[in-house]
Amino acid sequence: xxxxxxxxxxxxxxxxxxxxxxxxxxxxxxxxxxxxxxxxxxxxxxxxxxxxxxxxxxxxxxxxxxxxxxxxxxxxxxxxxxxxxxxxxxxxxxxxxxxxxxxxxxxxxxxxxxxxxxxxxxxxxxxxxxxxxxxxxxxxxxxxxxxxxxxxxxxxxxxxxxxxxxxxxxxxxxxxxxxxxxxxxxxxxxxxxxxxxxxxxxxxxxxxxxxxxxxxxxxxxxxxxxxxxxxxxxxxxxxxxxxxxxxxxxxxxxxxxxxxxxxxxxxxx
Numbered sequence: 001x002x003x004x005x006x007x008x009x010x011x012x013x014x015x016x017x018x019x020x021x022x023x024x025x026x027x028x029x030x031x032x033x034x035x036x037x038x039x040x041x042x043x044x045x046x047x048x049x050x051x052x053x054x055x056x057x058x059x060x061x062x063x064x065x066x067x068x069x070x071x072x073x074x075x076x077x078x079x080x081x082x083x084x085x086x087x088x089x090x091x092x093x094x095x096x097x098x099x100x101x102x103x104x105x106x107x108x109x110x111x112x113x114x115x116x117x118x119x120x121x122x123x124x125x126x127x128x129x130x131x132x133x134x135x136x137x138x139x140x141x142x143x144x145x146x147x148x149x150x151x152x153x154x155x156x157x158x159x160x161x162x163x164x165x166x167x168x169x170x171x172x173x174x175x176x177x178x179x180x181x182x183x184x185x186x187x188x189x190x191x192x193x194x195x196x197x198x199x200x201x202x203x204x205x206x207x208x209x210x211x212x213x214x215x216x217x218x219x220x221x222x223x224x225x226x227x228x229x230x231x232x233x234x235x236x237x238x239x240x241x242x243x244x245x246x247x248x249x250x251x252x253x254x255x256x257x258x259x260x261x262x263x264x265x266x267x268x269x
Contacts (some may be wrong), residue, residue, distance in 0.1 A: 006027035013234060023226050030219055038212050044201040050194030053187045098153035102146050109142045162182045 011045065016146070080086060120131045 020230070023223070023230070024222050026219075026226070030223060034218065039208060040208050041205055041214065042209060044198050044205055047194045047197035049190055053190040053194055056187045056190070080162055085165065086158060086161050088166050089164045091160065092155045094153055094157040101149045101153070102263055105142065105145050105149065109138060112138060168200060210222075 080089075116131065116134055116138070119127060120126045120128065
């Protein structure tokens with residue numbers, strides 16, 4: 001019985017043997033194929049309209065404005081800390097105001113000096129050492145007051161100049177970007193049209209890649225279709241008796257895994 005079982009397992013119906021061998025040969029060939037890389041272009045680059053819009057955007061960047069702003073300052077430079085810039089924006093009347101405050105301080109000092117002289121005269125000590133000490137102290141205080149007046153005047157003028165500089169810079173910036181905004185709207189529209197143009201250029205690239213994928217699948221689909229034709233066919237040869245037991249059940253519905261193994265390993269195959 002074992003010999004009959006082995007005989008049935010190692011034989012194939014001569015009517016279908018060439019078809020099965022051809023199918024197996026095709027499958028083995030497909031399994032041994034190397035990976036095939038797609039060499040065509042996959043993605044479209046920036047469209048012509050997009051490239052033009054990008055160039056336009058680059059021409060209105062902030063650095064060009066600041067270079068122009070430095071020239072509009074009459075050579076003062078692009079920063080408030082540049083030499084000469086602060087003096088350009090400081091009020092020319094600053095020193096006059098400082099001098100007025102100094103004169104007022106001097107007047108008050110003179111009044112105080114007169115009062116000190118009258119006090120020492122009444123005391124009979126006019127021109128004495130004590131009066132000289134008080135006059136020296138008063139003069140030192142007056143010089144310190146002059147220095148404070150000058151420093152405060154310069155600081156106030158500096159602060160006002162910086163505010164004026166910043167105000168002019170902001171106004172000039174708004175003006176520059178206000179003018180450029182007229183072109184920005186057009187560039188935005190151009191970018192939108194460029195994106196549409198890019199989509200049209202991408203469509204044939206996507207179609208080409210899809211066709212490549214379909215061509216790669218086609219041989220495998222054909223092999224699968226060919227294998228499906230074996231379903232339900234009596235591929236096994238008749239054994240020595242009608243009771244084939246396990247082998248008969250394995251061969252129902254097509255070529256079984258056990259029969260395929262024996263087929264490939266039969267002597268002379």
